[in-house]
Amino acid sequence: MSRIVLNRRKFLTASAAGVAGLALAGCDQFDAVLRPGHPVRDTMAAANELTYTAQRALLGREALAREFAESEIRQGMRPNGSVDPDSPEYLFLARNNFFHYRLRVDGLVETPREYSLAELRNMPARTQITRHDCVEGWSCIAKWTGVPLASVLDEVRPHSNARYCVFHCFDYYGGSATGAPYYESIDMIDARHPQTILAYGMNDATLPIANGAPLRVRVERQLGYKMAKYIRRIELVESFAQIHRGKGGYWEDRGYDWYAGI
Amino acid sequence: MERVATRDVDTGAEPRPIVIKRQSIWTRLTHWVWVICLFFLLLTGLQIFNAHPSLYIGQQSGFEFSNSVFSISAQYKPDGSIGGYTTIFGNTFETTGVFGYSGPEGQERVRAFPAWLTIPSYQDLATGRVVHFFFGWLLVATMFVWFLASFINGHLRRDIIPSGADIRSLPRDVAAHARLRFHHTRHYNVLQKLSYGIVLLILFPLIVLTGLTMSPGMDVAWPWLVDLFGGRQTARTIHFIVMVLLVGFFIIHIVMVLLAGPINTMRSMITGRYRIDPEPEAEQ
Numbered sequence: 001m002s003r004i005v006l007n008r009r010k011f012l013t014a015s016a017a018g019v020a021g022l023a024l025a026g027c028d029q030f031d032a033v034l035r036p037g038h039p040v041r042d043t044m045a046a047a048n049e050l051t052y053t054a055q056r057a058l059l060g061r062e063a064l065a066r067e068f069a070e071s072e073i074r075q076g077m078r079p080n081g082s083v084d085p086d087s088p089e090y091l092f093l094a095r096n097n098f099f100h101y102r103l104r105v106d107g108l109v110e111t112p113r114e115y116s117l118a119e120l121r122n123m124p125a126r127t128q129i130t131r132h133d134c135v136e137g138w139s140c141i142a143k144w145t146g147v148p149l150a151s152v153l154d155e156v157r158p159h160s161n162a163r164y165c166v167f168h169c170f171d172y173y174g175g176s177a178t179g180a181p182y183y184e185s186i187d188m189i190d191a192r193h194p195q196t197i198l199a200y201g202m203n204d205a206t207l208p209i210a211n212g213a214p215l216r217v218r219v220e221r222q223l224g225y226k227m228a229k230y231i232r233r234i235e236l237v238e239s240f241a242q243i244h245r246g247k248g249g250y251w252e253d254r255g256y257d258w259y260a261g262i
Numbered sequence: 263m264e265r266v267a268t269r270d271v272d273t274g275a276e277p278r279p280i281v282i283k284r285q286s287i288w289t290r291l292t293h294w295v296w297v298i299c300l301f302f303l304l305l306t307g308l309q310i311f312n313a314h315p316s317l318y319i320g321q322q323s324g325f326e327f328s329n330s331v332f333s334i335s336a337q338y339k340p341d342g343s344i345g346g347y348t349t350i351f352g353n354t355f356e357t358t359g360v361f362g363y364s365g366p367e368g369q370e371r372v373r374a375f376p377a378w379l380t381i382p383s384y385q386d387l388a389t390g391r392v393v394h395f396f397f398g399w400l401l402v403a404t405m406f407v408w409f410l411a412s413f414i415n416g417h418l419r420r421d422i423i424p425s426g427a428d429i430r431s432l433p434r435d436v437a438a439h440a441r442l443r444f445h446h447t448r449h450y451n452v453l454q455k456l457s458y459g460i461v462l463l464i465l466f467p468l469i470v471l472t473g474l475t476m477s478p479g480m481d482v483a484w485p486w487l488v489d490l491f492g493g494r495q496t497a498r499t500i501h502f503i504v505m506v507l508l509v510g511f512f513i514i515h516i517v518m519v520l521l522a523g524p525i526n527t528m529r530s531m532i533t534g535r536y537r538i539d540p541e542p543e544a545e546q
Contacts, residue, residue, distance in 0.1 A: 028383035034393065041389065044396035051395060051479075058483035065482050068321070075326035131321055131494065133478045135387065136314040138323035139494050221482050255388035261479025262395065 036255045045257065052259040061189055065220035068129045068141050077142035077202055079210035080134060082171035082182060085230055090170040098214040103198070105152060107236035108162035113155065117200065117214055123147045126197050134224040135251075135260065144218050145201030150192045152234070158188070162236040165191040166243060167217055167228040173250055184228040185240055185248040185258075186219055195220045198231065223260035225251045282448055284536035288411035292404050293531055299401040300508065302393055305381040307505060308374075309390030315374030317502055321493035331499060334374035336363045344372065402470055408462070421450045422459045428452040444522040446538045461511055465504050472501040 033040040085091075093101050098117055106112035127145040134140075149165070164185045172179035190196055197218050200207050207213045212229025219226045226249070240246060245253035252258045285293075316333035318324060332350050334357070339345045346362020348355050358364075364376035377383040381393060412418040435452045438445065445451065450458070474480040475487045475497035491497035519527045530536035 028377070031382045031384065034382050034386075034389050036389075041392060045392050047392070047396040047399050050399060055477075055479040055483065059479060063482050065478065066485060066488070072321065074322070075324070078323075078325050131478075133476075133494065134314070135391075137310065137476075137498060138314050138316075138318075138325075139321060140325070141322050221479050223478060251388070255386070255392070257388075257391065257395075262474075262477035 048257040048259055051257075051262050055259075055261045056189070059221070061192075062194060063221075065130055065195055068131065070129065070143075072141045073129065073143060073203060075140065077132065077211055078138070078140045079208075080224065082173055082229065083210040085171035085176075085209075087170055087172060087176040090230065093170075094209060094213070101214050103215060103231065104233040105156045105236075106233070107166070108159040108238060109236050110157040110159065111155070115152070120147050120198065120200060120215070123151055126194070127201075128195055128197070128218070128220070130195070130218070130220045132224055132227075135256070143203050144197065144199045145204075146197035146199035146215075146218065148194065149196045149198055149217065149234075150194070152198065153191060156236075158236050161238045163188060163238050164236070164240060164248070166235040166237055166240060166248075167231050168233040168235060169228050170230040170232050180244070180250065180253075182228060182230070182250045183244060184217075184226055184250065185237075185243075186217075186222075186226060190219050190221065193219075193221065221261060225249070225256065226260050278540070279537045280540060281535050281537050283534050284448070284530045285534040286411070286415055286417060287534070288408065288415065289417060290531055290534060292408040292411075295400065295404045299397045299404065300512070302381060302397045303401065304505065304509065305379060306390045306394040306397070309380040309382065309385075310387060310394060311502070312374045312380060312385060313387040313390075317499040318495040319493070319499065320495055321488075323495055329495075332502070334361045336372040344370070398470075398473060401466075405462075405466055405470070422455055422462065424452055424455045424459065428455055442521060446523070446526065446536070448538055457511065457514075461508070465508055465511070469501060469504040469508070472497040472504065476501065 032038070035041065101117050102114040103120065104112070104114050124147070125145055126148050127143060129141065129143045132140050132142060153165075164187055166185045167183060169182040169184075171182045173182050174180070186196070195218065198215050199212075199218050200215055202208065202211055207216065212231075215231045216229040217227055217231060237243070240248045244250075247253045248258045249256070314323075315335070316323065316330050318329045319331055320329050324330060330349075332348075334346070334348050336344055336346050344358075344363050345356055346358040346360065346364065348357045348361045360376055361374060363370055363372055365371045365373075371377075373385060380390070382389050409418070412422065429452065432452050438451075439453060471487060472491055474484070475491050476494055481488045481494065488494060488497065491500055526537050
């Protein structure tokens with residue numbers, strides 16, 4: 001009898017200790033060292049370099065993201081981030097159905113130039129049905145049509161020291177009154193990837209404003225935040241240290257990893 | 263029992279405890295690195311989950327069709343206050359204060375998992391991902407070290423993979439555990455072998471591979487991953503389920519450590535030295 005009592009007491013002690021252990025998980029004691037700029041956080045963020053190196057080694061430059069059948073398009077493409085830019089310049093272009101829109105491609109290139117939408121539409125197009133993976137965790141399959149970024153790069157001829165394509169956008173995340181301009185960047189491997197397109201069409205229709213009209217980029221081997229919408233200018237650079245807060249993108253400037261293959 | 267009694271008569275002393283070297287440095291080192299990794303992976307994983315607290319089956323998330331199997335949300339109640347709700351396979355439970363809507367009195371927030379369960383405590387997907395991937399790499403590296411060391415030093419064959427005799431002793435071992443009678447023997451009992459084997463050889467690889475399946479880059483490198491798990495969203499759901507199983511293992515593991523003698527078991531995982539019962543054969 002005494003043995004059973006002892007075991008029960010042991011068991012209750014064990015249970016109480018387990019619950020206490022769970023309660024200890026209250027984790028605001030880690031908040032301070034994980035703020036952007038803290039050395040602890042910066043050390044951990046180096047894991048992203050490792051992921052980039054590992055994936056670049058595993059992927060191969062040309063390996064394609066999976067493309068799906070028409071039947072997999074089961075819903076509209078979920079708009080996310082900015083869905084209705086409100087800057088006067090964008091509103092003017094949108095009112096005129098983007099007739100006056102010009103995509104500027106410049107920076108470290110031999111022949112900077114501008115493209116109207118009609119010119120882009122007249123270039124050889126690529127259509128792909130792909131899965132959009134949001135950093136938040138959700139996914140959505142849609143069909144995208146556009147001109148391969150590689151075709152545009154072939155025309156402007158990047159200098160050998162051009163390492164990144166920077167996409168400057170019309171939208172101010174959070175609104176033009178208080179928000180910051182959206183921008184993104186990818187390396188030349190992704191820029192020249194066959195599935196990296198400047199999309200003007202979605203699900204067999206003109207790209208809607210909520211999804212980035214008149215032009216957005218698709219970078220199918222990375223997460224959604226790399227796929228800038230409302231592109232106004234593509235700048236080729238050697239480094240993005242001097243651009244905005246220097247991390248290579250709107251979300252990167254706010255703590256997100258530059259390489260979003262994971 | 264006879265042999266013990268005989269020896270007591272011979273020496274006139276208490277049976278001396280036998281202390282053996284049970285755990286190798288590799289077992290101990292990897293064990294504690296994993297403790298740290300799993301702690302941060304769990305709490306940053308819940309932070310990441312909070313960014314979109316729904317789980318689905320298949321390749322994509324159904325926004326215009328229904329393939330959700332689990333979600334945590336907040337809704338207004340008829341009286342105008344906000345309630346937290348958890349939905350599993352279409353069955354909704356109110357979980358205000360813990361899941362969906364939680365926080366100190368007067369400062370409640372709409373958030374799936376409460377602040378005390380996430381790193382950082384506030385909503386910050388970017389930081390959650392930075393910490394999660396750092397410890398993800400560390401977990402995988404430690405798995406390789408453990409596997410290599412355990413293969414070479416025989417830990418894997420001796421202590422993890424159950425033998426035929428182990429399987430035959432399963433009912434007896436279950437009965438002993440049910441009566442909370444623990445034998446301190448040189449080697450793991452069959453329930454230990456099975457539980458450690460399932461965690462190390464099944465759950466660990468499964469949670470790493472389902473994690474990689476959520477990576478658009480890895481889906482290009484290893485397309486078989488996404489086929490193996492039936493789509494990115496199914497992989498995300500399995501990742502979450504394996505997390506729940508690992509939490510379950512952790513709770514049982516701690517209870518067992520405390521019941522089997524916390525000083526002795528903790529010592530074996532820190533210094534490697536473990537006190538075994540004087541005559542383990544006598545019990546059989």
